[in-house]
Amino acid sequence: MSQAGPLSDFVQWRPAPPLRPYVAWYSGYRQAGVEPARHRGLPSPYLTMIVTLDDPLVVAAHPDPKTPAGRYGTLVGGLHTAPAIITHDGRQSGVQLALSPLGARTLLGLPAGELANADLDGTDVLGRFAVRLQERLLAGDGWADRFATLDSLLLARLDRARAVRPEVAWAWRRLGATDGSVPVTELAREVGWSTRHLGQRFRDEIGLSPKVAARVVRFDRTRRVLLRRAANGEPLALADVATAGGYYDQAHLAREFREFAGCAPSRWLAEEFRNVQVMDSGDPEDFES
Numbered sequence: 001m002s003q004a005g006p007l008s009d010f011v012q013w014r015p016a017p018p019l020r021p022y023v024a025w026y027s028g029y030r031q032a033g034v035e036p037a038r039h040r041g042l043p044s045p046y047l048t049m050i051v052t053l054d055d056p057l058v059v060a061a062h063p064d065p066k067t068p069a070g071r072y073g074t075l076v077g078g079l080h081t082a083p084a085i086i087t088h089d090g091r092q093s094g095v096q097l098a099l100s101p102l103g104a105r106t107l108l109g110l111p112a113g114e115l116a117n118a119d120l121d122g123t124d125v126l127g128r129f130a131v132r133l134q135e136r137l138l139a140g141d142g143w144a145d146r147f148a149t150l151d152s153l154l155l156a157r158l159d160r161a162r163a164v165r166p167e168v169a170w171a172w173r174r175l176g177a178t179d180g181s182v183p184v185t186e187l188a189r190e191v192g193w194s195t196r197h198l199g200q201r202f203r204d205e206i207g208l209s210p211k212v213a214a215r216v217v218r219f220d221r222t223r224r225v226l227l228r229r230a231a232n233g234e235p236l237a238l239a240d241v242a243t244a245g246g247y248y249d250q251a252h253l254a255r256e257f258r259e260f261a262g263c264a265p266s267r268w269l270a271e272e273f274r275n276v277q278v279m280d281s282g283d284p285e286d287f288e289s
Contacts, residue, residue, distance in 0.1 A: 006033040011143045016151040018158065022103025026150055028143040030093035039272065041084035043260045044220045045176060046098040047112055048077040051122070051134050053093040061085040064117050074122025074130045076108065078115025079207045081216065083262050095137055095146060101206045102169055105162040107154060116207030129157070167191040168205045171198060172213070179221045180214035181246055218246050219260050222253065230269050238265060
């Protein structure tokens, strides 16, 4: 009698064009018969929404240490500055959405600031919609069908009338476009607000201060560069990556990694290299559709 080998399936997909200002990508993943593992969910410029397909998502440690470990059928997480620890016993499957903070109001119905540093059960945020979403994805026939279902359900929820104030949206997009390098004083000047007022409104809406958000944007960009180099077998050259990423030097990059990832860059790569996130390029042009 033959036995099936390990299964590891991962697909990224771009949402329908009307959703792209609010959702960067969908990721579908299914693994079975692989080694049990743990994964660090690192700070990034995207809110996390996960809908599981078979087994619950197991979060062993949340960015907020006061939140106890838990198991989730659906999960919605805000921007954060400490890693979440996710584990599986050799089997996991689901669909993950990379949601812009600018999409929180239009798709979730609340500002991303209310989700800062939090991981919540999807039903606490979305009510019955979270249950219906999981049921529809479970019934899907393959990834393309599931992604089309996501497009349909999210387009039905899209309410542009709940958009973020244009000054905050401008500041957020500028941070992304400059990899977090634009000074907060310059952002304030561009939107015509005081630095203090911009900081308060930005934090209320996005969940982080502009300065911390800039650090998260820079960190996310740099760790993706490291990931690509490791995946391509290129020398890591941490000192070069650090300066190219806007850090003073390698030591500065290492300190940022310890704060945001809880470990050094080399340890993170060693732990994560074979996990599903290795294939998470984050570049829309890499996606299948």
